[in-house]
Structures are given as structure tokens and as C-alpha cells.
Amino acid sequence: MVLRWTDFKTDVFVDWCPGCGNFGILVALQMALAELGLEPHRVVLVSGIGCSGKVPHFVNTYGIHTLHGRTLPFAQGIKIANPDLEVIAIGGDGDGLGIGVGHLVNAGRRNVDMTYLIHDNGVYGLTKGQASPTLQRGLKVKAIPKPNVNEAINPVMLAIAAGYTFVARAYAYDTKHLKETIKHAIQHKGLALVDILQPCPTYNDIHTKEWYAGEDRIDHETGKPIPRLYKLEEIGYDPVVHDVAEEFSKKVAAMEKAREWGDKIPIGIFYKNELVPTFHERIAKRIPFYLTLPPAKQIIHDEKGSPITDIMDFLEELKIT
Amino acid sequence: MVLRWTDFKTDVFVDWCPGCGNFGILVALQMALAELGLEPHRVVLVSGIGCSGKVPHFVNTYGIHTLHGRTLPFAQGIKIANPDLEVIAIGGDGDGLGIGVGHLVNAGRRNVDMTYLIHDNGVYGLTKGQASPTLQRGLKVKAIPKPNVNEAINPVMLAIAAGYTFVARAYAYDTKHLKETIKHAIQHKGLALVDILQPCPTYNDIHTKEWYAGEDRIDHETGKPIPRLYKLEEIGYDPVVHDVAEEFSKKVAAMEKAREWGDKIPIGIFYKNELVPTFHERIAKRIPFYLTLPPAKQIIHDEKGSPITDIMDFLEELKIT
Amino acid sequence: MAEVDFNWMAGGPQGSGVDAAANIFGRACGYGGLYVYGRREYHSNIKGLHSYFHLRVSNHEVSANLNDVDLLAAFDAEAVVRHIGEVVPGGGIIVDKDQLETRTLTIPTLPPEFKSVFQNYLKSQGLSDRLGDLLENAKKRGVQVFQVPYMELLKQIANRLGIDKLSKIMRMINVLTIGVSFGLVDYDIKLVEKAVKTFFRERPKIVEMNILALKIAYEYAKKSFPEGLNFRLPKLQTNEERIFLSGNQAVAVGKVLGGCRIQTYYPITPAADESEYIEAHEILGTRIPGVDAGVVVLQTEDEIAAINMASGATLTGARASTSTSGPGFSLMVEGLSWAGNNEVPVVITYYQRGAPSTGLPTRHGQDDLRFAIHAGHGEFPRIVLASGDIKECFYDAITAFNYAERFQLPVIHLIDKALANSSQTFPIFETKEVKIQRGNILGEDKLKDVEYRRFSFTETGVSPRVFLGTRGGIHWYTGDEHNEFGHISEESANRTKMVEKRMKKLEAVDREVPINEKVNFFGDKNAENIIISWGSPKGAILESLNKLTGEGFSLAFLQVRMVHPLPSKHVAEVLQKAKKIIDVEMNYSGQLGGIIKEKTGISMDFQILKYNGRPMTTTEVYNALKIVLSGQAPRRQVLTYGS
Amino acid sequence: MAEVDFNWMAGGPQGSGVDAAANIFGRACGYGGLYVYGRREYHSNIKGLHSYFHLRVSNHEVSANLNDVDLLAAFDAEAVVRHIGEVVPGGGIIVDKDQLETRTLTIPTLPPEFKSVFQNYLKSQGLSDRLGDLLENAKKRGVQVFQVPYMELLKQIANRLGIDKLSKIMRMINVLTIGVSFGLVDYDIKLVEKAVKTFFRERPKIVEMNILALKIAYEYAKKSFPEGLNFRLPKLQTNEERIFLSGNQAVAVGKVLGGCRIQTYYPITPAADESEYIEAHEILGTRIPGVDAGVVVLQTEDEIAAINMASGATLTGARASTSTSGPGFSLMVEGLSWAGNNEVPVVITYYQRGAPSTGLPTRHGQDDLRFAIHAGHGEFPRIVLASGDIKECFYDAITAFNYAERFQLPVIHLIDKALANSSQTFPIFETKEVKIQRGNILGEDKLKDVEYRRFSFTETGVSPRVFLGTRGGIHWYTGDEHNEFGHISEESANRTKMVEKRMKKLEAVDREVPINEKVNFFGDKNAENIIISWGSPKGAILESLNKLTGEGFSLAFLQVRMVHPLPSKHVAEVLQKAKKIIDVEMNYSGQLGGIIKEKTGISMDFQILKYNGRPMTTTEVYNALKIVLSGQAPRRQVLTYGS
């Protein structure tokens, strides 16, 4: 059966503001799932809290809308319990880089084979526009009373420092490129993070669609705006770690690229390293049947309801007769 | 009055295991405080939970032994309320890089002018030797049933990615170098992190004092061990950002150094940047009298106990007559 | 003086200016000497889903809604669908003429569970889903429908202002409906103009546009509906200074007056407005020339940091607090336990909302009383104060700091969404009597030649306090059990003493805080029936009480403000006399009732509960009480009003 | 059969092998057909501070200590100082000869608050602080002092083994004292050798060294103290298979038998041992050839991750749990509320310890009952089970999963440090009757052509469950209030129904779980006096009950195992009959008593409480009960035994 992206729609009303970048992300995600031919019941979307957190309700797959900042623990718990599921974690920049950043860093240490999409809009959308951790210091977006006093976090740089094995950036309104990036992320063996630049027309009046499109800078010759975004693949950038020896230099290259901001903002895959074993591989080293018989698939009782587990090993040790 | 390090001792029994690296850290800290001539009542040590968390009880300054992973929030709250205090946060590697890493990252965004010492022993000491976030994958230290399945975090790299303006590494048993490093950290204008390699003879049987000293590698000629540690200052490494333009290249250089491990392990100052405004400077931009009249020093009532605050500004706005 | 009781509702999509409309409407009434109470209802959504403001206008203080709507200003078709049932016979609906053909069942923002109920209703009434039909049906029960051509009026405005695109002024539908509303009740338009001007102050262009819209709409109403609504809104004379404010604002102002100098917060509804309001006023005025004052407001990375930063700050001598709601408070629980163990005077303002979990993040609930009292592992003293109205929010915000410092313990100030997001008119708050009590504090001068012990054993359990940085007062804090110096101690005898030292502070609270700061009693001391409640139901209860005693019922009301430690002796004394005790609460299990039974053995005879996310109205509380008083009630009545 | 009741204590610095000694001692007794109960006490410290093991040997099952020590094996001077008062007349102390000159007040590890009390004691007795004097003083009251030259014996061993440095074998002081101990009571050394061999299994070199030490010490005792202790420890005949295990181990084994396949944890005392024990056995045996089973144990970054990972895992169909103690549970509270809202069958094993905050991390407490019941914002159903002994820990660990899945709610299994870290001998646990009940689960086959709703409204409140990944069963979860599909819903009518759907599961628990799974009743149904309690005091209470009924008192004991939802009807029925109700708990306020009063209106007449960080002993419970029964007791007695 060929899947179309509309197969991944629910009839829940999509209640984002008009013009919100989330619409682009939603469609790109639905298209990516369809193009990868993933059966809806095998996919689990896990989200945090925020405007971004509502995504699962709009997608016709299993959907878990969790707690603020906790999308990664839930997602990892699910994926570890049942590696056959295609697990995609979703969250806002406040969710993932503010309250949830401890999980973000520690997930890097595990490299569970799943995907993590960050809706990076520079604000706390759903609580009405406070500064998020990606908003640069000194900027005053619409709803905050005073300019932001905190330095910004660069999600790409942080993810690389934390050990993510796939780190990309995409743009909510370049749906095609975003869709391809999500597909790469899903197909990556290991933990993949995509930082998605997402205009929030309601609260982020600085990094708007128009700003990304460069409408404030008109090319004198063509009379057209000079877009701020460019694609890494177009400049021949190679994010892949082909050999353990080049790991660090690839990381530095990625960080170097990641800090470009302002006039030229790269999107695309910054870093990709499949040489690091996934968490599943690490468990399977200890529990050989783990991949075929993960926790979710084990039978724990017989027809009569009696446990099938034999605790004799334990009792033998504890015995004092 | 000249202070001696013994002025900073309490008569609380120091209950670390014999040979624990924490003894070296304690003395180095006491010497640093004495040499900087800091009056004990102006110093506040704030710690997390762990073997490392006990430090404040052994030091004759104000001491706050907080919660596991929360040393930074407490410390920042204290320092922001009263910038005149010399605040030093202390914690284990589990404390700061596991449960507390969200605060570690977000503190980097604020750059509060204080010092943070991490006792980096690769294990959770006080809970009997589980793997900490700095233990490399695949290693099996004494008390863990199976080799560690998680990748290690590099604290120096992470701190730099998070925006720390001073990042150093020191060794618990090179007391003099450690003391000097702590002094530099305290004197630094901004948030300073010192990752202190701390042997835990009880649980970390891999990265022992002997290992750091290179006792497993004997120089054939001299018959002496070849130590693993070397000092950055001795190779002419310059950690200082002298100009905003060199910020990134200094960061990369620091990260490059930070990942050296195994045969050659650098200690010293990896990165130092005083060009970033401190959090106090940022607040003072908004509240001009903040530095002279911070929250802790404001009078809030008159002799009769009546509030001195005048809320007319508020009421004026709310008035409907 | 003639009674005024006018219930106005504005409804439309989130982001279409419902709040602005309500604020302007409320101010306009205020300028005319009227009192206003208004409740805000909105989805957890930024733009598009339905929101409304239910506003009550009166000639005296009011602090609750009725079920009634006298005039509904519907910005869109959904507002009609959702609220038409609430409009009373004789009341009116202002509706967009162009919407009459709307098929209500196709409105995309109506959720399936609403639609299925609504569809059944239509069926039962034999109605199509055409909006016009619904309105016709309402007319049958005496509701007036005022069809207003929103687009046409907007076009006129656009023309007059030389604006080309109608989309630019669509947001002014709200002011249009205000104009029509006031036209229909023949209110003095000057007062409304003043309200518009104040609301949009500093934006003269916007003021001008809106005044124009207001006038056009007002004139239109006068001309097209010369009869107007069957009611005229009078202007009253008063010299009293009055304010119109929300619970969020009341807490904010109370805090800064009470000396709060550090406020930490992580954004969360409905708490964040308080912090942002303080931040916008971070530099404070003082009564003493040359003395500065200011609050540092810190947006933290999470609520764990928020409470622990605030606790840290209090140790330096600053009054510090944090504000949050359920999910955030859940994350603060470990820090609370540390604060309890270390006798830290931190104040936590806890805005309850619909729960569990994310629950109904923008809706009302009173589910967290037990949680506030028992949150945190271990036993340690705390005080939990519950404000019953917006005015109490103000004073309790101050008192919370005083208790915290006097008894050296964390104070939880429990508020709820119904207080936070409702606005009300009050005579300006009296502050002459406000006092700041900081408890027993030792400065450098008192510390010479003494060996200071932060946790010295004392009669009351409260030990003299020294701020960090004080010469001669070095001491330690630890989350571990500690000796008098603040050093870790696992000794069993010390442990028993320290537990008792901490816990007996609750007895000090019992002894030292006068009962009138802990409870309010309304009505006849000898009444046969006693209502017991806490928090926001107060308004609806008080009004019902007045009506019912007026009708001859023997009824009184005990409002518990200090819910922990409960003044059990007093509560027992009051309740013992009653024949019937009626517990009114906004939760499933009647939590305060449970606490009273635990502490006094006295059972609640009747429960009037509500947990649908919407506050209690006077109408439903009155009705439910009346059923009880008439001896007809089941033990448990569950109220359900509100859409 | 002659009664055996022998109380042995080993004490020394943390890290000197106290636990090992106790385990070997306990095993040795077990091999001789004796029953053992032992409590472990230690500081929150890795090496150096005082720790001890208080062990009781009997000819029948015992599950509590007495205040008595019959024989104290003191590894160092501090052990003598701390425990000399507990040694009974006729009992003995094994002490290092070389320590007699130690000035006890200079022992660096004694904290100031201990020293000041001890100093007063010395003064009052007219004693110097020389250890020898203290021992002489004890002799006056009939305590025997066995001076053993530890160093000399070690030297002998070193010589025999060809070891040059004494420091290498210093750790064997523990086995030396075991040898002496068994020598003094003339126990069969073969059994002790077997215990040493099993304990050090797989390390033959260590076995050899320790057997030698054991023998040398045993012989030394025989020779030097031919009279021995005034007591002989017999060997009993039995064919029964027995195990010797701790609460931590019992839970671990129960969990895996109950089908737990994911365990998440963040290290914390006294919970972590359970997880590590499971991890060490991650590959499980099964009864069915060819079928594999294994548990994934995950050390997470914090407790927030631990509960949320476990919750996530349950949604896939795996049985998942997490274990923690107070500070960790505090951090789990928000996740718990999510699990409650989403009807997640996650199991949380909650090991209580001394609190608040870090409190007494390695000591006992029972302070968290109210917290466990009310933790989490909002109201949602949960079950709280409290095990009373190590055997119950095992069975409850299984039941917890069954309840969680049958009723689809989080289950909190409350244990305490006294259970976790005590070890006891039992006849091997019977598992034939154990059943796994997974509740209503729909597979792919049941989902064809149905529109599945995860939260469908049903009679009991429990809806059929589908695991993630099942074809045809797509659904959603959200922390927001939701409709039947699991999509966000803020509709007021749906809200009321959903709250009721969730909460009425508690009624299902009331109805469907038989009372004998919820309470245990011991003694005469018509007894005049009833003890009420929960958790670890059970052992001391049961033993006291036996003694007191033996003495003719009319007394019974109601142990509450399901503390929430409390089986109030039954509890009320039982308690109504009693003349005196005696609440026995290890917390300050008598929390279970409060809950019973809240739910039944019945007050506790007497409280026997303890909160010094040490478990209750039979001696003190017996004494306190006797005072109550003799009509002499104040309402509240606070117990204080234990150093």
C-alpha cells in the first residue's frame, strides 16, 4: 500500500496561529513518514509541552503528548522497551534547551536510535512569548518587558558537545528540504537531532519569515531580497565521519558552521557519525536476545496466568540450607 | 590580618576515605581563600550532594550544603541577591553533569561572577560507586556489575559550548597548581568552572593516583614513571580571548586540548574570556543602583515596621476614577 | 439607590481582543461609578480557539458571576453557539449579520465532544444547524437579537481613516461590539471614550481609530435599535478612589509592598502574569527620598532552579519568592523539603489550575490543597494560606512574608485561576496598617563574642537568624539532619530534638497568630447551618449567604484562610454548634472537608463540589444551598455550569 | 524445643566488614537450622564512621530486634562506647586488648552532640574517659569482657600465610570476632566455615585466609575463655529449605517474577541496591524451554527521567517500574501526575528513609505516607501499598504490577529502610499461587473494524488497553484533559465525566480487591484493645502482641497494607469495637491515624511514635503497649531506643 502524507492527518483542528512555522513542520513530517513508507501504527510521536507539543494530535500515528521538557525520557523509554517502533521526539526550544536540557545532554550519551525535532522559534510560544534559550542576549521580542539578559544556546553546538551522532538544522518553511532532512534523521542509525528554525509570527517579531527570506536586504541589481539561509550541501560540505580519526575535526567543522548567524545561516546536515554503537547495540551485547525479544515482546505468564520466570537462580544464592 | 589556610578549618571530622582526592581539593581551596585574603564571613561555599558535597562543613566560611544537582541554582540565587559575597559552588561529577547538567548549561547563559568546582572522580562516590557521566563507555569500575553503557561527557567541552567564560582543569593531588587555578577562577570576572580530576581510591580503580602518575609506564631510561598529566601553561598555551574576533578559535583550541586523554592529559586554564558582561553588569544596566543596593541590602521598612515601598505607580495604572 | 445588576459577555476567538474589550468595558463602567467583576475564560491556545469574558456590573462590590448573560457580544458564530443558552429571556445577543447563514456544525474549532452534544440539542429542538435558526429559536424565549453588519461598519471606518485593507482593522470588531453594547443600554459614551483612551494610552493612532469605531457603533445601535435593550445602565456619583485589578496584579503589588526583592519564576499559566507585571515595574518608588528600591525578577531554566534560587536568596536577607502553578510546584517539591528542613523563609505563590498533569492549563481548579500541605518528603512545618478574593490576595501576599520570616518556614500562598484571571473593582486598598515583621534577626553587633548556632534549640522552635555575610555569624545549612550549628548529625537523640524543634513551630503559629488572620466568619454566630469553604468560591458563597439569610434561612459561612496549620480548635468550636455543615469546594473529593474531619473529627454533612474547570457562580451555589436548606439534597451535589 | 533468643551485634567503622560479618554470622546460624533477623545501621559515609549490625538468632521466625545485646563484637573502641549500654547483664563484649588505653573522648569520629552527652554520663558515673574504665564499670553490672589481642592474632595469621604487611589483612578483624563469638557460644565451627565459603565463593584465596582466621580465633576463644559466654548456641535439625534475604532483595526477586522487564533508577540509598541486584541478574531463567527472558535496568540521569522512561515503557506493554527514596520521589511527582492522568500502570517502589530533605539518608523513617498519597498536583487515582515485612515486600512487588495493570493506575509500593536493609530467614517463598493479571488488553485481532478509544467511558472507569505498535489501535496520550481518544479537550461536560471516570477506579479497587489483600488482622476479633499500624513496625508489634496476650491482655493488631484507597468501611468496623485504639508509627504526627480519622471519624486513643532514625524494637513497643494497657500512658509516647 502506498502511503500519502494525508494518510497521516487526523481531524483534530490545528490551532496554531495563522502563519506559524509549525504548519510547515507538520506537513514536512507527514510527508517524510509517507515517503519512508512507515505504517502509521508503527510510528510513535512523543512531544513536550508548548505550541510544538501539540503535533502528535495532528498526526495519525500513535502519539504521546508528555510533560514540559520530558519528551526525551518518555521517547527513550518507549524505544528501549520496543525497538521495533519508529520513535520521533518533538519539542520546543524552551522545552528541549531550557527545562529539558539535562535530558538532551544525557540522551547524547546513550545514542538511542531515534529522532528528535526541535521547534526553534526563540520564544516560549504557548506561555505568550517569553525569551527561550535560543534568543540572543539583548534582543527584545514583542512580549518581553525588557531585552533578554541571557546568552543564547546554540543547539547544534551543544548537541555535538553532548555526543549526538546526527545533527542537522532546517527551516520550517523550506518544507521540501525539511522533509528530506527529517527522512535522513529517521534513517540515521543513532540519535538524530534536527534544529528547525521556526518563525513564530505572533511573538518573535525579529526572526520572522521575512527576515529569513532577507526582505530587509534587497539585491540592488535584481531588486529581490537576499535570503539569509543557504544549504550546506550546496557548498559541498561533508558532514559524515567516515573514520574514527576524523571525528573531532568533523565536530569542529560542524561547530564552526553552526555559529554562522545573521547574514548567512546554513541549514542541512552538520554532523553524522554512524561509527558509534547505538544504545540497542550496547544492550544487545549484554542481553543477546534483546533485539528479538525486547521488554515489550516478552511473554511473562503462561495460559494459566502463572509467571514463566524462574527465580531459582536468585533463590539458590539466597539459600541457607 | 594575615589569613592562614588553617583559619579556614572547622573541627568537623573529615570523613572521606583514606587516600581520597578530596583531601587535596579541600586544602587547596583553603589555601586559595587564605592567599586571596578573603575574610571567612564574606565567603559562601555552596555544595551539592555527594562525598564532594560535604566540603562546606570542613571549611570555616558560610556553608550551604544543598540538594543533589542544585548547587548552581542556590549559588546563583545567593550571589544575585548579594553580589558582595564571594560565592563558590562545589559539586560532584554526578551532581553537576548528571542530575544537575541542566543548571550547568543554563548557568553558562548567565555568566554570574562566581566559581564552580567539579570533583570529577568518574563515579557516584557516596552512593557506592555507580558510573558517573565522566566515566568512559566500556569501562568497568569496581562496584558496577557490568561495563558502563553510556558515553562520557567532557566537562570542559560542554562548559565551553554552554558559554562559560573561564574553563580550567586541575588535579586534586597537585595541590599547588590546583590552588593557583582556584585563585584564578575566583579572580575571574564571570562564571568560572574548574574540572578537578579527583582520584576515588575506593570505587574508581581505573583512574587512580598511580594511573595519573603513570606508574604503569616506566621510562626505560630513568626507571621512573611517566606522568600522564602535563600543564597547559608549560606548553605556552594561551587561553585568553583578547579580542571578540578570536572567541571561536580560542574555543576550538580549548576543545581540542580538552579531548586529549589517556597518555597525555592537559591541566590548566583552557579558556578565559572577560569580554562577556557578567550577569551583574546586565542587571545593573536595568536597575542602575543594583550593585550598591542589591536585594539583600535594601531596607524594606521604617522604624515603625511600615513598608517603605511606595506602590503609587502601580495604583495609578489600576485606578478607574 | 436602585440596584444595578447587568451581566455582559464578550466572546470570540483567542487573539481577537476579548480581553481588551472586557478591560475597556470594565473601565468604562468604573468611570461611571459602577463596580465590576469579570471572569476570563480561554483555551490553552494562542490564536483561534474560543475565549470569553463574563462581566458583571453592579452598584456595589461584586465578586462572582451569575449564570446569566444579559447581553452577549458575539464576535463570531462560535460565541453564539457556545453561549446562547446562557442569555436570559429579555436579554440580547449582538451578532454579525453576515454570519446568519453559517452552518454551526461546520465550525472547525468546535471539538467533537461539544458537537455531538450540540447536535443532539438541535435535533431535540427540531432545528437545522443554521445560525439564524438558532437565533430565531432563542427569540421564542424572549431573547432579543441585534443583528449588526460588522463588515459594513468596518468599511465605513476604513473609509473614514483612509485604510485600504479591511484585514488591518478586523481586530476592532471588539470595540464595535462595545459601542453597540453601550448604545443598547444608553450609557454615557464619554466614559467609554475615556476608557478607550486609557487602555490604549501612549498609542494615539490606535486611540483615534478605536474612538471612531466606538462612535460609529454606538450611533449605529442608537439608530437601528432605538428601543435598545430592556435595561439602561446608569452612571453613579462617587468620590471614592477605586481600582480595577486582577488577582495576579494584586499579588504582585502586595509582594513589592511587602518587601519582596527577588522574584524567580519559570513561565506558566496562570502564574507568569504576576512575575511579568513585577518585572515591568522592577524599579520601585519609595516613601523615603533618596532611598532606592527595586526587584530583581529572574526567569529561570525551570521551577527547580526557581525555588532553589529563591531559597538561596532568602539566606542573604532578601525577601524572595517564586510563583507557579501545579506542574511547576510539583518540580519544586524537593526544594520545598530542603527549605523546610533548613527553616528557610521562602514564599511560594501557588496558582491552582485544572489538573492533574497539564490538565486544563488555562482553567480553574482547587485540587491542590492536600498536595500543598503534604508536598515534600518527610515532615516539616509550613504554612498554607488560601486567599478567598482578590483583595485577600493583596494582603496575604504581604502576610506570607511576615509569617515566613517570623516562624522561619516556607509559606505557600494558595491562589487559583479564578482569582488570578478575574478582575474586580475595589475602593483603593488601605495600606496604612500594613506592617513588615522580620522576626528575630541578629546583626554583627549582637554577635561579638558569642558562638552563634543557627539552629539553637529554643522554647518556640524558632532560633535567631543571621544573614550570610554577617561578621561573626558563620554557620552552615544542610539538607541532612543537623546539629545546632548546621552540621550533619545522625545522632539519634539530636534527631528527635531537631524534629521536635521544627515541628513545634506549628504550635507557635497556633498560639501567636490571631484567629481573625486565620478564618473569616460571616453571618450569625448561632446559625443552624454553616458553610465551610476556602479560596475563590468565597464570592459566590457570600452573595448566596446574603440572599438566603434575607429569605429567612439560618446560615453562616466559615472561610478558612490558614488551611495549614488548621486552627482546628476554633473550627471545631464553630462547627460543633451547626446542625448542618455544608462543604463547598472546587475539587472532586472535598479536600478541606477531609482535613477538618481529620483534625476535628467533625464530618461534613453536605458537599457542594465542582470540577469542570469553571468557577462557581452565585446562581448555582445559591441553588445548591437552597436544596440543602430545604432538606432535599443528596450528600453530594456536583455543579456543572460554564462552557 | 528450647527457646533460643540470642542477640549479637557487630560494630566498627564503615568499610571494616561489618556487613560481611553479619552475613556470615547469619548464614552460619541458618546452616544450623536457626532463624535470624538482622538490622543494619550505617552513616551516610563510605569509610570510617561507625556502623553496626544488630542480629537476633532464634529457633523460630523473628522479624524485630530487642533492645538487648547478648554479645557485642566490637571492631574498635567506638563500637564499645556506642553500644556498651545495650549489653545486658550476663552478656559479653569482645574487645581489642590493645584498645583499653584509648581515651574515648578523643575518638575523632564521635560528633560533638554525642560527646557532650557521653561526657555527662562519664561524670555522673565518676569515670575517666579511658576505655578500660568504661569496661570495668560494665563488669559491675555483670557484663563479661573478652579481651582479645586482635593484632597478635592477625600476626599469627600473617605468619601462617606468609604475608608481610599486617595492613593487608586488617579487614579480617571482622572474621576474627566471628570466630571468637562462635567460640564463646560453642557453636559448630563447620557451619561457620561453610558460611565463609559461600560468602566469599569464587574467591578461593580469600576463602582460605578467612577460614584460617576463623579457626585461629575460634581456638583462641576456646582456650582463653573456657567458660565462654553464659549461653550455648545449639544446632537444630530441619529439612526445610530456607532463604536469608533483605527487603531490597525480596523486592527485586518479586519484581522479576511478577514480570518486570524494565527497571529504571537513579542511585539513591536505600533503593539502589534493589536495582543493582536486578542488573546483576539481568538475564533471567524461565520455566519454558527455549523462551528467553531478561530485564533491562537503566541508570538514568535523574529521577525525573526514571519515572518518565518507565511510564513510556509501560505504554509498549512492558511491565516497568522504578525505585527510589524521598528526594527522588519528590522529583517524580510531576511524572506521577502525568501517569495518573493517563492511567499508566507504572510501579514506583518507594523506600522511605529519615527525612525531610536529605535528612538521614541511611537511616529509617516512615514519614512519607501522606506524601505518597497526595503527591502530584490534581486528583487522580493511585494505589499505595505498604509492606510490613520482608516476605510481604516480595509478594507486594508482584501484586503492585497486577493492580497497576488491572486498574490502570500508578501503584506506589511503600517500603522503608528498616525493611530494605534488614535481613531475615524464611522458609523458601511459596510461588505456586502467584498469578499475573494484566487486565483488559486488546490485541490486533480485537481491533478490526472498531474505532478504538483509549479512554472510553466505562462502568468501572477502566477502559480496554492497547499497546503502542498494535495495528488498528492508534490512540493518543496527553497530560492535558482529554476526550475518549486521548486528544486535548477543554469542554466542561467532558471534563466532569473524565474526572469521574478516573476517580471511580478507586471504587473499583474498593469493590474488587478482597479485604485480605488490604489488611492483616492478628489476634482476637473481640479484643478490647486494637493496635493499628503499617510497614516495618509489624515485626515488633506482632511479637509484643504475642507476649501481651500471653500475659492475659485483650489485644489485637490491625495491619493496614493498602493504605490508599483505605478500606475504610472494614477498618471502621474493626476499630469501632475497640475500647482503646493504639496507633504505632514511625513518624512525628501519626499519619495513618490521621488518615483513619479522616476516612472513618475514629480517633486514635493512644500514639506510640518514633522518629529518631532507628526502627522500633520489640522491647520498646512491648513496654509502651504495656503502659497503655495498664492505663498509665499519656496520649503520646515517643520511643527513642537506638544509637
Ligand SMILES: Cc1ncc(C[n+]2csc(CCOP(=O)(O)OP(=O)(O)O)c2C)c(N)n1
Ligand atoms: C513544568 C512546567 N512548567 C511550565 C509549564 C508551562 N509551559 C507551557 S508551554 C511552555 C513553554 C513553551 O515554549 P517552547 O518549549 O519553546 O514551545 P513553543 O510553545 O515555543 O513551541 C511552558 C513554560 C509547563 N507546562 N510545565
Ligand SMILES: Cc1ncc(C[n+]2csc(CCOP(=O)(O)OP(=O)(O)O)c2C)c(N)n1
Ligand atoms: C534527588 C536525589 N537523588 C539521588 C540522591 C542520592 N545521591 C547521593 S550522593 C549521589 C551521587 C554522588 O555522586 P557525585 O555527584 O559524583 O559525587 P561524589 O560522591 O562522587 O563526590 C547520589 C545519587 C540524592 N541525594 N538526591
Ligand code: SF4
Ligand atoms: S504562538 Fe508562535 S509558535 Fe505558537 S502557534 Fe502562534 S505563531 Fe506558532
Ligand code: SF4
Ligand atoms: S568514596 Fe571515593 S570520593 Fe567518596 S570519600 Fe571515598 S574515596 Fe573519596
Ligand SMILES: [Mg+2]
Ligand atoms: Mg519555543
Ligand SMILES: [Mg+2]
Ligand atoms: Mg563523583
